[in-house]
Amino acid sequence: MAKDFNSQYVVDGYDEHIRKLIPGYDVVHQQIKALLQTYADEYAHVLIVGCGTGYELGYLLRSFPDWTFTATELSETMLDKAKHHIHSLNASHRVEFVLGDVDQLKPGQIYDAALSILVTHFVDYSNKPKFFKAIYSRLKPQGLFITFDLTKIKSDQELEVLKHVCEANGLTPSQSAAMIERLDDDFYPLSESETFEQLKLSGFDSVERFTQILSYQGYLAIKA
Template sequence: MAKDFNSQYVVDGYDEHIRKLIPGYEIVHQQIRALLKTYVDEYAHVLIVGCGTGYELGHLVQLFPDWTFTATELSQNMLDKARHHIHALNASHRVEFVLGDVDQLKTDQSYDAALSILVTHFVAYLEKPKFFKAISSRLKSQGIFITFDLTKIKSEQELQTLKYLCEANGLTPSQAAVMLERLEDDFYPLSEQETFEQLKASGFEAVQGFTQILFYQGYMAIKA
Protein backbone atom coordinates (compact mmCIF):
# COMPACT_ATOMS: atom_id res chain seq x y z
CA MET A 1 0.00 0.00 0.00
CA ALA A 2 1.33 3.44 -0.90
CA LYS A 3 2.26 5.68 2.02
CA ASP A 4 -0.16 8.50 2.78
CA PHE A 5 1.94 11.65 3.20
CA ASN A 6 -1.20 13.54 4.20
CA SER A 7 -1.52 11.35 7.29
CA GLN A 8 -0.66 13.30 10.42
CA TYR A 9 0.87 10.13 11.90
CA VAL A 10 3.20 9.78 8.91
CA VAL A 11 4.10 13.48 8.98
CA ASP A 12 4.87 13.48 12.72
CA GLY A 13 7.16 10.47 12.43
CA TYR A 14 8.78 11.35 9.10
CA ASP A 15 12.02 12.97 10.29
CA GLU A 16 12.89 10.05 12.55
CA HIS A 17 11.82 7.36 10.09
CA ILE A 18 13.67 8.76 7.08
CA ARG A 19 16.97 8.51 8.94
CA LYS A 20 16.41 4.78 9.37
CA LEU A 21 15.42 4.34 5.73
CA ILE A 22 18.47 6.18 4.39
CA PRO A 23 21.78 5.62 6.20
CA GLY A 24 23.96 8.70 5.85
CA TYR A 25 20.94 10.99 5.50
CA GLU A 26 22.64 13.81 7.42
CA ILE A 27 25.85 13.47 5.40
CA VAL A 28 23.91 13.77 2.14
CA HIS A 29 22.43 17.06 3.32
CA GLN A 30 25.86 18.28 4.40
CA GLN A 31 27.10 17.62 0.86
CA ILE A 32 24.13 19.46 -0.62
CA ARG A 33 24.81 22.50 1.55
CA ALA A 34 28.49 22.43 0.51
CA LEU A 35 27.48 22.37 -3.18
CA LEU A 36 25.14 25.31 -2.65
CA LYS A 37 27.87 27.31 -0.90
CA THR A 38 30.16 26.62 -3.86
CA TYR A 39 27.82 27.27 -6.78
CA VAL A 40 25.22 29.80 -5.59
CA ASP A 41 25.70 33.53 -5.06
CA GLU A 42 25.32 35.32 -1.75
CA TYR A 43 21.91 36.77 -2.70
CA ALA A 44 19.81 34.03 -4.25
CA HIS A 45 16.26 32.81 -4.66
CA VAL A 46 16.15 29.04 -4.24
CA LEU A 47 13.37 26.62 -5.17
CA ILE A 48 12.75 23.63 -2.89
CA VAL A 49 10.61 21.04 -4.68
CA GLY A 50 8.83 18.87 -2.12
CA CYS A 51 9.98 20.58 1.08
CA GLY A 52 8.50 17.91 3.35
CA THR A 53 8.63 18.85 7.03
CA GLY A 54 11.06 21.70 6.34
CA TYR A 55 14.15 19.98 7.77
CA GLU A 56 16.54 20.99 4.99
CA LEU A 57 14.83 24.33 4.47
CA GLY A 58 15.37 25.14 8.15
CA HIS A 59 19.11 24.59 7.82
CA LEU A 60 19.29 26.67 4.65
CA VAL A 61 17.47 29.72 6.03
CA GLN A 62 19.97 29.79 8.89
CA LEU A 63 23.09 29.08 6.83
CA PHE A 64 22.23 31.59 4.09
CA PRO A 65 20.64 34.62 5.78
CA ASP A 66 20.45 36.65 2.54
CA TRP A 67 18.65 34.00 0.52
CA THR A 68 14.92 33.81 -0.16
CA PHE A 69 13.06 30.58 -0.90
CA THR A 70 10.03 29.15 -2.62
CA ALA A 71 9.02 25.78 -1.16
CA THR A 72 6.47 23.49 -2.80
CA GLU A 73 4.73 20.50 -1.25
CA LEU A 74 1.80 18.29 -2.29
CA SER A 75 0.79 17.37 1.28
CA GLN A 76 -1.04 20.04 3.27
CA ASN A 77 0.03 18.50 6.59
CA MET A 78 3.67 18.37 5.50
CA LEU A 79 3.48 21.98 4.35
CA ASP A 80 1.90 23.07 7.63
CA LYS A 81 4.69 21.40 9.61
CA ALA A 82 7.33 23.05 7.42
CA ARG A 83 5.63 26.42 7.81
CA HIS A 84 5.56 26.03 11.60
CA HIS A 85 9.24 25.05 11.65
CA ILE A 86 10.29 28.10 9.62
CA HIS A 87 8.08 30.38 11.72
CA ALA A 88 9.89 29.15 14.84
CA LEU A 89 13.16 30.24 13.19
CA ASN A 90 11.73 33.76 12.56
CA ALA A 91 12.27 33.27 8.82
CA SER A 92 8.70 33.17 7.47
CA HIS A 93 9.21 36.46 5.63
CA ARG A 94 11.92 34.82 3.49
CA VAL A 95 9.93 31.76 2.40
CA GLU A 96 6.97 31.50 0.03
CA PHE A 97 5.11 28.22 0.61
CA VAL A 98 3.15 26.72 -2.28
CA LEU A 99 0.72 23.81 -1.94
CA GLY A 100 1.07 22.15 -5.32
CA ASP A 101 3.49 21.01 -8.00
CA VAL A 102 6.23 22.89 -9.86
CA ASP A 103 3.84 23.49 -12.75
CA GLN A 104 1.71 25.66 -10.50
CA LEU A 105 4.50 28.14 -9.80
CA LYS A 106 4.43 31.57 -11.40
CA THR A 107 6.20 31.55 -14.74
CA ASP A 108 7.64 35.04 -14.35
CA GLN A 109 9.84 34.00 -11.39
CA SER A 110 13.28 32.50 -12.04
CA TYR A 111 15.50 30.80 -9.50
CA ASP A 112 19.23 30.59 -8.89
CA ALA A 113 19.07 26.99 -7.67
CA ALA A 114 16.56 24.18 -7.24
CA LEU A 115 16.53 21.14 -4.97
CA SER A 116 14.49 17.97 -5.39
CA ILE A 117 15.54 15.66 -2.55
CA LEU A 118 13.80 12.27 -2.25
CA VAL A 119 11.03 13.53 -4.53
CA THR A 120 11.76 12.60 -8.14
CA HIS A 121 11.51 8.86 -7.51
CA PHE A 122 7.82 9.39 -6.64
CA VAL A 123 7.10 11.03 -10.01
CA ALA A 124 5.55 8.58 -12.49
CA TYR A 125 7.75 7.60 -15.44
CA LEU A 126 5.62 9.36 -18.04
CA GLU A 127 5.56 12.53 -15.93
CA LYS A 128 9.31 12.76 -15.29
CA PRO A 129 10.25 14.63 -18.52
CA LYS A 130 7.57 17.22 -17.76
CA PHE A 131 8.76 17.42 -14.13
CA PHE A 132 12.41 18.03 -15.07
CA LYS A 133 11.50 20.53 -17.78
CA ALA A 134 9.28 22.46 -15.37
CA ILE A 135 12.24 22.85 -13.02
CA SER A 136 14.67 23.69 -15.81
CA SER A 137 12.36 26.32 -17.30
CA ARG A 138 12.23 28.16 -13.98
CA LEU A 139 15.98 28.22 -13.37
CA LYS A 140 18.20 31.07 -14.46
CA SER A 141 20.95 30.32 -16.97
CA GLN A 142 23.78 28.55 -15.11
CA GLY A 143 21.44 27.82 -12.21
CA ILE A 144 22.17 24.59 -10.34
CA PHE A 145 19.75 21.68 -9.89
CA ILE A 146 20.43 19.09 -7.19
CA THR A 147 18.50 15.84 -6.86
CA PHE A 148 18.90 12.80 -4.60
CA ASP A 149 16.73 9.73 -5.16
CA LEU A 150 16.45 5.97 -5.28
CA THR A 151 17.76 4.56 -8.56
CA LYS A 152 16.61 1.44 -10.34
CA ILE A 153 17.16 -1.82 -8.47
CA LYS A 154 17.94 -4.72 -10.77
CA SER A 155 17.81 -7.93 -8.71
CA GLU A 156 16.52 -9.69 -5.61
CA GLN A 157 20.04 -9.57 -4.20
CA GLU A 158 20.07 -5.79 -4.45
CA LEU A 159 16.69 -5.63 -2.69
CA GLN A 160 17.97 -7.82 0.13
CA THR A 161 21.12 -5.72 0.44
CA LEU A 162 19.03 -2.57 0.84
CA LYS A 163 16.81 -4.34 3.40
CA TYR A 164 19.79 -5.45 5.50
CA LEU A 165 21.34 -1.99 5.43
CA CYS A 166 18.12 -0.36 6.62
CA GLU A 167 17.75 -2.94 9.39
CA ALA A 168 21.31 -2.19 10.51
CA ASN A 169 20.34 1.47 10.58
CA GLY A 170 17.34 0.97 12.87
CA LEU A 171 14.38 -0.39 10.89
CA THR A 172 12.65 -3.42 12.40
CA PRO A 173 12.32 -6.48 10.14
CA SER A 174 8.60 -5.73 9.74
CA GLN A 175 9.32 -2.11 8.80
CA ALA A 176 11.93 -3.28 6.29
CA ALA A 177 9.41 -5.67 4.76
CA VAL A 178 6.90 -2.82 4.37
CA MET A 179 9.65 -0.75 2.74
CA LEU A 180 10.20 -3.45 0.10
CA GLU A 181 6.47 -3.59 -0.60
CA ARG A 182 6.39 0.19 -1.02
CA LEU A 183 9.11 0.01 -3.65
CA GLU A 184 6.51 -1.64 -5.88
CA ASP A 185 3.68 0.76 -5.05
CA ASP A 186 5.29 4.17 -4.58
CA PHE A 187 8.54 4.39 -6.51
CA TYR A 188 9.40 5.03 -10.16
CA PRO A 189 13.20 4.97 -10.12
CA LEU A 190 15.43 5.71 -13.07
CA SER A 191 18.80 4.16 -13.82
CA GLU A 192 21.86 6.37 -13.76
CA GLN A 193 21.93 6.47 -17.56
CA GLU A 194 18.24 7.36 -17.76
CA THR A 195 18.72 10.15 -15.22
CA PHE A 196 21.57 11.65 -17.27
CA GLU A 197 19.54 11.40 -20.48
CA GLN A 198 16.42 13.00 -19.03
CA LEU A 199 18.30 15.85 -17.39
CA LYS A 200 20.18 16.64 -20.57
CA ALA A 201 16.97 16.47 -22.61
CA SER A 202 15.43 18.97 -20.17
CA GLY A 203 18.03 21.66 -20.79
CA PHE A 204 20.74 20.77 -18.30
CA GLU A 205 24.45 20.38 -18.94
CA ALA A 206 27.45 19.29 -16.87
CA VAL A 207 25.36 16.54 -15.26
CA GLN A 208 27.36 14.58 -12.68
CA GLY A 209 26.90 12.42 -9.61
CA PHE A 210 28.03 13.76 -6.27
CA THR A 211 27.14 11.00 -3.80
CA GLN A 212 25.86 7.43 -3.52
CA ILE A 213 24.52 5.28 -0.68
CA LEU A 214 23.89 1.85 -2.16
CA PHE A 215 21.08 2.51 -4.65
CA TYR A 216 20.35 6.09 -3.59
CA GLN A 217 22.28 8.53 -5.76
CA GLY A 218 22.69 12.28 -5.86
CA TYR A 219 23.17 14.30 -9.06
CA MET A 220 23.85 17.92 -9.82
CA ALA A 221 23.27 19.66 -13.14
CA ILE A 222 23.68 23.17 -14.51
CA LYS A 223 21.00 24.93 -16.56
CA ALA A 224 22.41 25.54 -20.03
Protein backbone atom coordinates in the same frame (compact mmCIF):
# COMPACT_ATOMS: atom_id res chain seq x y z
CA MET B 1 0.09 -0.09 0.08
CA ALA B 2 1.31 3.40 -0.79
CA LYS B 3 2.22 5.66 2.12
CA ASP B 4 -0.28 8.44 2.83
CA PHE B 5 1.64 11.70 3.16
CA ASN B 6 -1.59 13.48 4.06
CA SER B 7 -1.85 11.40 7.23
CA GLN B 8 -0.99 13.42 10.35
CA TYR B 9 0.43 10.26 11.93
CA VAL B 10 2.77 9.64 8.99
CA VAL B 11 3.83 13.30 8.83
CA ASP B 12 4.51 13.56 12.58
CA GLY B 13 6.81 10.54 12.46
CA TYR B 14 8.46 11.37 9.15
CA ASP B 15 11.67 13.06 10.33
CA GLU B 16 12.58 10.21 12.67
CA HIS B 17 11.60 7.50 10.18
CA ILE B 18 13.44 8.97 7.20
CA ARG B 19 16.80 8.72 8.99
CA LYS B 20 16.26 4.99 9.41
CA LEU B 21 15.04 4.60 5.85
CA ILE B 22 17.66 6.60 3.91
CA PRO B 23 21.34 5.62 4.40
CA GLY B 24 23.51 8.68 5.06
CA TYR B 25 20.56 11.10 5.23
CA ASP B 26 22.41 13.83 7.14
CA VAL B 27 25.61 13.38 5.13
CA VAL B 28 23.67 13.97 1.91
CA HIS B 29 22.38 17.29 3.25
CA GLN B 30 25.93 18.29 4.17
CA GLN B 31 26.98 17.56 0.58
CA ILE B 32 24.07 19.58 -0.80
CA LYS B 33 25.04 22.52 1.41
CA ALA B 34 28.62 22.33 0.11
CA LEU B 35 27.44 22.27 -3.51
CA LEU B 36 25.25 25.33 -2.92
CA GLN B 37 28.12 27.14 -1.20
CA THR B 38 30.28 26.45 -4.23
CA TYR B 39 27.90 27.08 -7.12
CA ALA B 40 25.13 29.44 -5.97
CA ASP B 41 25.19 33.24 -5.77
CA GLU B 42 25.87 35.15 -2.56
CA TYR B 43 22.20 36.19 -2.23
CA ALA B 44 20.53 33.23 -3.87
CA HIS B 45 16.82 32.54 -4.25
CA VAL B 46 16.36 28.78 -4.08
CA LEU B 47 13.40 26.64 -5.13
CA ILE B 48 12.75 23.53 -3.04
CA VAL B 49 10.43 21.13 -4.84
CA GLY B 50 8.65 18.95 -2.29
CA CYS B 51 9.75 20.53 0.98
CA GLY B 52 8.17 17.83 3.16
CA THR B 53 8.19 18.67 6.87
CA GLY B 54 10.72 21.47 6.33
CA TYR B 55 13.88 19.85 7.74
CA GLU B 56 15.91 20.51 4.59
CA LEU B 57 14.49 24.03 4.33
CA GLY B 58 15.30 24.82 7.95
CA TYR B 59 18.83 23.47 7.58
CA LEU B 60 19.47 25.74 4.59
CA LEU B 61 17.83 28.78 6.21
CA ARG B 62 20.25 28.46 9.13
CA SER B 63 23.20 27.83 6.80
CA PHE B 64 22.55 30.75 4.44
CA PRO B 65 21.08 33.70 6.38
CA ASP B 66 21.08 36.01 3.32
CA TRP B 67 19.16 33.63 1.06
CA THR B 68 15.45 33.40 0.30
CA PHE B 69 13.46 30.31 -0.60
CA THR B 70 10.32 29.16 -2.36
CA ALA B 71 9.06 25.79 -1.13
CA THR B 72 6.43 23.68 -2.87
CA GLU B 73 4.60 20.67 -1.44
CA LEU B 74 1.68 18.56 -2.67
CA SER B 75 0.57 17.46 0.81
CA GLU B 76 -1.18 20.16 2.83
CA THR B 77 -0.41 18.23 6.03
CA MET B 78 3.29 18.23 5.19
CA LEU B 79 3.21 21.89 4.24
CA ASP B 80 1.55 22.86 7.52
CA LYS B 81 4.26 20.97 9.40
CA ALA B 82 6.96 22.80 7.41
CA LYS B 83 5.36 26.19 8.04
CA HIS B 84 5.24 25.49 11.78
CA HIS B 85 8.90 24.42 11.77
CA ILE B 86 10.07 27.51 9.89
CA HIS B 87 7.95 29.78 12.11
CA SER B 88 9.77 28.32 15.13
CA LEU B 89 13.05 29.46 13.51
CA ASN B 90 11.69 33.01 13.06
CA ALA B 91 12.40 32.66 9.34
CA SER B 92 8.92 32.70 7.77
CA HIS B 93 9.63 36.09 6.13
CA ARG B 94 12.34 34.46 3.99
CA VAL B 95 10.13 31.69 2.60
CA GLU B 96 7.26 31.61 0.13
CA PHE B 97 5.23 28.42 0.58
CA VAL B 98 3.23 27.00 -2.33
CA LEU B 99 0.70 24.17 -2.03
CA GLY B 100 1.06 22.47 -5.39
CA ASP B 101 3.73 21.67 -7.95
CA VAL B 102 6.10 23.81 -9.99
CA ASP B 103 3.26 24.82 -12.34
CA GLN B 104 1.64 26.73 -9.45
CA LEU B 105 4.61 29.08 -9.04
CA LYS B 106 4.30 32.76 -9.93
CA PRO B 107 4.64 33.39 -13.68
CA GLY B 108 8.09 34.63 -14.61
CA GLN B 109 9.72 33.84 -11.27
CA ILE B 110 13.17 32.27 -11.75
CA TYR B 111 15.68 30.88 -9.30
CA ASP B 112 19.41 30.53 -8.77
CA ALA B 113 19.04 26.89 -7.76
CA ALA B 114 16.41 24.19 -7.42
CA LEU B 115 16.42 21.13 -5.19
CA SER B 116 14.39 17.94 -5.51
CA ILE B 117 15.54 15.72 -2.66
CA LEU B 118 13.82 12.33 -2.28
CA VAL B 119 11.00 13.60 -4.49
CA THR B 120 11.71 12.75 -8.13
CA HIS B 121 11.44 9.00 -7.51
CA PHE B 122 7.76 9.57 -6.62
CA VAL B 123 7.03 11.16 -10.01
CA ASP B 124 5.40 8.75 -12.45
CA TYR B 125 7.58 7.74 -15.40
CA SER B 126 5.28 9.42 -17.90
CA ASN B 127 5.45 12.72 -15.97
CA LYS B 128 9.19 12.85 -15.35
CA PRO B 129 10.10 14.68 -18.61
CA LYS B 130 7.54 17.40 -17.84
CA PHE B 131 8.76 17.55 -14.23
CA PHE B 132 12.42 18.07 -15.23
CA LYS B 133 11.56 20.57 -17.96
CA ALA B 134 9.39 22.60 -15.57
CA ILE B 135 12.30 22.90 -13.14
CA TYR B 136 14.72 23.75 -15.96
CA SER B 137 12.43 26.54 -17.16
CA ARG B 138 12.46 28.11 -13.69
CA LEU B 139 16.24 28.40 -13.42
CA LYS B 140 18.42 31.35 -14.33
CA PRO B 141 21.24 30.77 -16.83
CA GLN B 142 23.95 28.81 -15.01
CA GLY B 143 21.37 27.88 -12.37
CA LEU B 144 21.87 24.53 -10.71
CA PHE B 145 19.51 21.64 -10.11
CA ILE B 146 20.30 19.12 -7.37
CA THR B 147 18.38 15.86 -7.12
CA PHE B 148 18.87 12.87 -4.82
CA ASP B 149 16.69 9.80 -5.20
CA LEU B 150 16.37 6.06 -5.21
CA THR B 151 17.60 4.59 -8.50
CA LYS B 152 16.64 1.29 -10.08
CA ILE B 153 17.61 -1.70 -7.97
CA LYS B 154 19.37 -4.18 -10.20
CA SER B 155 19.36 -7.40 -8.16
CA ASP B 156 17.91 -9.21 -5.17
CA GLN B 157 21.29 -8.89 -3.47
CA GLU B 158 21.25 -5.10 -3.87
CA LEU B 159 17.81 -5.02 -2.29
CA GLU B 160 18.97 -7.25 0.55
CA VAL B 161 21.93 -4.95 1.28
CA LEU B 162 19.59 -1.95 1.48
CA LYS B 163 17.32 -3.90 3.85
CA HIS B 164 20.24 -4.76 6.16
CA VAL B 165 21.46 -1.15 6.30
CA CYS B 166 17.98 0.17 7.09
CA GLU B 167 17.60 -2.34 9.90
CA ALA B 168 21.03 -1.34 11.25
CA ASN B 169 19.73 2.26 11.27
CA GLY B 170 16.73 1.27 13.38
CA LEU B 171 14.00 -0.13 11.13
CA THR B 172 12.32 -3.22 12.50
CA PRO B 173 12.19 -6.32 10.25
CA SER B 174 8.48 -5.66 9.67
CA GLN B 175 9.20 -2.04 8.72
CA SER B 176 11.93 -3.07 6.27
CA ALA B 177 9.57 -5.64 4.75
CA ALA B 178 6.95 -2.89 4.34
CA MET B 179 9.61 -0.69 2.71
CA ILE B 180 10.33 -3.39 0.14
CA GLU B 181 6.63 -3.83 -0.61
CA ARG B 182 6.27 -0.06 -1.10
CA LEU B 183 8.93 0.00 -3.81
CA ASP B 184 6.39 -1.23 -6.35
CA ASP B 185 3.57 0.98 -5.05
CA ASP B 186 5.26 4.33 -4.46
CA PHE B 187 8.46 4.55 -6.48
CA TYR B 188 9.29 5.15 -10.13
CA PRO B 189 13.09 4.99 -10.10
CA LEU B 190 15.34 5.71 -13.05
CA SER B 191 18.67 4.05 -13.75
CA GLU B 192 21.83 6.16 -13.82
CA SER B 193 21.85 6.28 -17.62
CA GLU B 194 18.14 7.16 -17.77
CA THR B 195 18.69 10.00 -15.29
CA PHE B 196 21.50 11.46 -17.39
CA GLU B 197 19.40 11.10 -20.54
CA GLN B 198 16.30 12.77 -19.10
CA LEU B 199 18.22 15.68 -17.59
CA LYS B 200 20.09 16.25 -20.86
CA LEU B 201 16.85 16.09 -22.86
CA SER B 202 15.35 18.65 -20.48
CA GLY B 203 18.04 21.11 -21.55
CA PHE B 204 20.71 20.83 -18.87
CA ASP B 205 24.17 21.38 -20.30
CA SER B 206 26.24 19.71 -17.59
CA VAL B 207 25.12 16.70 -15.56
CA GLU B 208 27.23 14.79 -13.06
CA ARG B 209 26.66 12.39 -10.20
CA PHE B 210 27.95 13.90 -6.97
CA THR B 211 27.20 11.06 -4.56
CA GLN B 212 26.00 7.49 -4.25
CA ILE B 213 24.94 5.60 -1.13
CA LEU B 214 23.89 2.09 -2.13
CA SER B 215 20.88 2.48 -4.47
CA TYR B 216 20.47 6.21 -3.77
CA GLN B 217 22.25 8.62 -6.10
CA GLY B 218 22.58 12.39 -6.23
CA TYR B 219 23.02 14.45 -9.41
CA LEU B 220 24.06 18.03 -10.09
CA ALA B 221 22.84 19.59 -13.36
CA ILE B 222 23.69 23.07 -14.64
CA LYS B 223 21.49 25.10 -16.98
CA ALA B 224 23.32 26.31 -20.07
